[in-house]
Amino acid sequence: MSVRTDEKILINSFQNQETIRNKFVPKKVEIFAWRSIRKRIPTLVELDKKSINLDSVRCPICDDDLKTVDHALVFCKFASEIWLQVFKWWNLNITSIFLVGEIFKDTSPFTSSSNISTIWEAIKWITGYLIWKNRNRKVFGKKSSSTSMIFNNIQGKSYEWIYTKAKKSKLDWHIWVTNPASCSFTSRQIGIG
Numbered sequence: 473m474s475v476r477t478d479e480k481i482l483i484n485s486f487q488n489q490e491t492i493r494n495k496f497v498p499k500k501v502e503i504f505a506w507r508s509i510r511k512r513i514p515t516l517v518e519l520d521k522k523s524i525n526l527d528s529v530r531c532p533i534c535d536d537d538l539k540t541v542d543h544a545l546v547f548c549k550f551a552s553e554i555w556l557q558v559f560k561w562w563n564l565n566i567t568s569i570f571l572v573g574e575i576f577k578d579t580s581p582f583t584s585s586s587n588i589s590t591i592w593e594a595i596k597w598i599t600g601y602l603i604w605k606n607r608n609r610k611v612f613g614k615k616s617s618s619t620s621m622i623f624n625n626i627q628g629k630s631y632e633w634i635y636t637k638a639k640k641s642k643l644d645w646h647i648w649v650t651n652p653a654s655c656s657f658t659s660r661q662i663g664i665g
């Protein structure tokens with residue numbers, strides 16, 4: 473199974489279903505977040521349940537645990553290193569590792585502005601999505617990126633997607649990478665209504 477096939481399965485098997493929304497991310501990321509909560513993204517354990525013959529359901533990256541959705545997106549050393557970098561970037565003192573359900577829950581550590589909470593939610597979804605994509609690259613033997621390269625990709629992609637969706641916002645790249653929570657988003661600028 474190639475990475476592209478993996479993504480096609482994710483999206484094609486999702487026709488006509490409810491989803492969750494965040495207007496700062498592409499549809500494929502919304503679908504990913506929705507399916508992750510329901511443990512319905514393609515992982516080795518999920519494939520094994522469908523009687524696809526697999527030699528092992530141990531994590532092919534750390535050999536540490538079953539390749540469950542929680543492991544793939546959170547507990548795997550590969551994933552948790554990336555999450556810790558994202559928390560640090562957002563200046564959040566979060567050191568405990570939580571479950572996928574907690575990551576995608578509609579809760580926010582930010583109380584000052586509801587718009588920042590929406591942006592933070594987008595960041596969590598994008599992080600999970602890019603962890604999953606890069607993990608698949610590793611699992612299927614493609615050239616893989618280091619966790620810091622993936623972290624840089626999370627900063628870049630989130631900037632690109634949020635900037636595109638928030639046409640009138642003034643997102644300064646330097647502020648975005650150094651202190652994203654201080655970026656000012658007014659309702660009018662980002663069109664939240």
Ligand SMILES: [Zn+2]
Pocket residue numbers: 531532533534535536537543547548549550
């Ligand atoms: Zn692992």
